[in-house]
Amino acid sequence: MSVTEFVKGKYGSAAAVYLAHIRRGGDSNQKGTAYEAFYAAAKIFELAANPSNELHDFSISSQDIAFVDDLCVRQISIRAKTNYQAKNSSGAPANWDAEMEERFRRQLEIDTEFHEVNISTQVLLVSCPIKARDNESKIPSDLKERCYSEYFPYQDTSTTRLLCDFQPLRSNLEALCGSSDLSLLDSAFKLVLAIWGTDADRPRMVDDILGRAKALGKPNIFVDTVIERTEVPSWLLEKCYTFNNVTVRVESASFIVSYNGLEVGLACNVVTPDSDEIGTLSTPMQFLNFLMRKNAAEALIGTEK
Numbered sequence: 001m002s003v004t005e006f007v008k009g010k011y012g013s014a015a016a017v018y019l020a021h022i023r024r025g026g027d028s029n030q031k032g033t034a035y036e037a038f039y040a041a042a043k044i045f046e047l048a049a050n051p052s053n054e055l056h057d058f059s060i061s062s063q064d065i066a067f068v069d070d071l072c073v074r075q076i077s078i079r080a081k082t083n084y085q086a087k088n089s090s091g092a093p094a095n096w097d098a099e100m101e102e103r104f105r106r107q108l109e110i111d112t113e114f115h116e117v118n119i120s121t122q123v124l125l126v127s128c129p130i131k132a133r134d135n136e137s138k139i140p141s142d143l144k145e146r147c148y149s150e151y152f153p154y155q156d157t158s159t160t161r162l163l164c165d166f167q168p169l170r171s172n173l174e175a176l177c178g179s180s181d182l183s184l185l186d187s188a189f190k191l192v193l194a195i196w197g198t199d200a201d202r203p204r205m206v207d208d209i210l211g212r213a214k215a216l217g218k219p220n221i222f223v224d225t226v227i228e229r230t231e232v233p234s235w236l237l238e239k240c241y242t243f244n245n246v247t248v249r250v251e252s253a254s255f256i257v258s259y260n261g262l263e264v265g266l267a268c269n270v271v272t273p274d275s276d277e278i279g280t281l282s283t284p285m286q287f288l289n290f291l292m293r294k295n296a297a298e299a300l301i302g303t304e305k
Contacts, residue, residue: 003065006114011106022069022103035088036062036070038162039125039152041193042169043073047206049172054232054250055207066110067103068122074203076241077232077248080119081111088154090128096135096149100124104147116244122147127154159193160186178223188213188221235272243284257291259284264291271298 008016040060047058059074066072068083085103087094104122111120126132126149135149155162163170163185173185191213196204214222232248232255240246246259255266273294281287 001114003110003114006110007106010109010113015106019065019067022067023063023065034156035127035152035154036084036086037193037197038154038159039084039086040071040196041189042152042166042172043071044192044196044206044209045169045172045176045189047073048210049175055210056205056234057232057237058206059203060206060209061203066107068107070125072203074117076237078119079117079241079244079247080121081115081117082121082123083107083111084123084125086125088127090126090131094124094126094128094131094135096124096138101140101143104143108146118245120146124149125152126150127152159189163189176222184221188217191217191221233270233272235275235278236266236270239278239281239287243287246284246287257288259288262288264288264295266291266295267298270294 004016004019007019040062043060047053048055054077057075057077059076061072063069064072064083066083068085070086071084073082073084074080085100104124107122108120111117124132124135124147126135129151132149132151139147139149153162153165155165160182163173163182169189170185173188174180177184177188179185192209195209195212195216210222214220232250236248236255236257240248240257243259246257248255248257250256250268254268255270257264257266271294273290277290281290
């Protein structure tokens with residue numbers, strides 16, 4: 001079943017037509033697309049500057065088929081999904097109103113019922129700080145924990161001006177580049193912006209974007225520690241994502257898989273299992289039991305060396 005089919009079945013044909021209209025509007029909005037791209041690049045740097053984040057655990061995409069459709073950031077290991085509706089405006093288009101509220105409520109339901117995420121968050125992104133504050137005061141109390149309005153400035157002519165105007169972005173770039181030189185920070189931002197723009201219509205992993213930026217930067221303008229962190233293996237991430245309420249995190253150079261209070265720890269050098277064997281595991285408990293057996297077997301091999 002597609003998202004559109006789900007929407008038609010749950011909300012009716014008119015809602016499905018409206019969903020298609022939202023998508024067409026996003027594809028044709030050139031000014032809005034530039035604003036979204038600047039924010040996407042800033043979000044990539046924000047995620048990368050947090051040392052506790054595993055960058056291959058985050059994907060970012062734009063113009064998904066959704067009621068809140070401009071950007072989507074997923075954290076794969078905990079099944080979290082944050083959707084952004086970007087409004088480069090200080091006027092009525094950026095208002096939190098009845099239409100926006102309906103879109104946000106529907107997207108929360110779609111995320112939990114269709115996409116089966118554990119944590120769904122909706123953000124109304126606006127280019128006016130006063131508008132963001134006004135919107136915050138209008139969001140109903142029952143949505144406050146999962147919906148909010150955020151300010152991000154727009155500079156249509158100068159990325160350097162954006163770095164001067166928005167200190168959080170500049171601070172993140174300084175941490176990742178190990179420098180406060182504005183021209184170097186501007187080069188780093190433009191590089192990631194260009195990489196994002198080459199293929200923004202499909203989900204992109206944050207570590208892939210920054211890895212390409214490191215490879216293309218001549219000389220490398222990022223500090224050596226960027227994307228050089230203990231990473232959860234892709235097979236483990238992907239299998240955890242197939243189950244509800246199964247998460248994985250890095251802790252003391254180990255991978256901790258959790259499910260309903262149960263935890264299994266794996267060594268960071270865990271051997272990649274056979275894909276056919278992984279494919280037979282159809283429940284969370286089968287998966288955790290498999291990991292415990294794998295742990296015991298690899299520990300035994302280690303003692304025999």
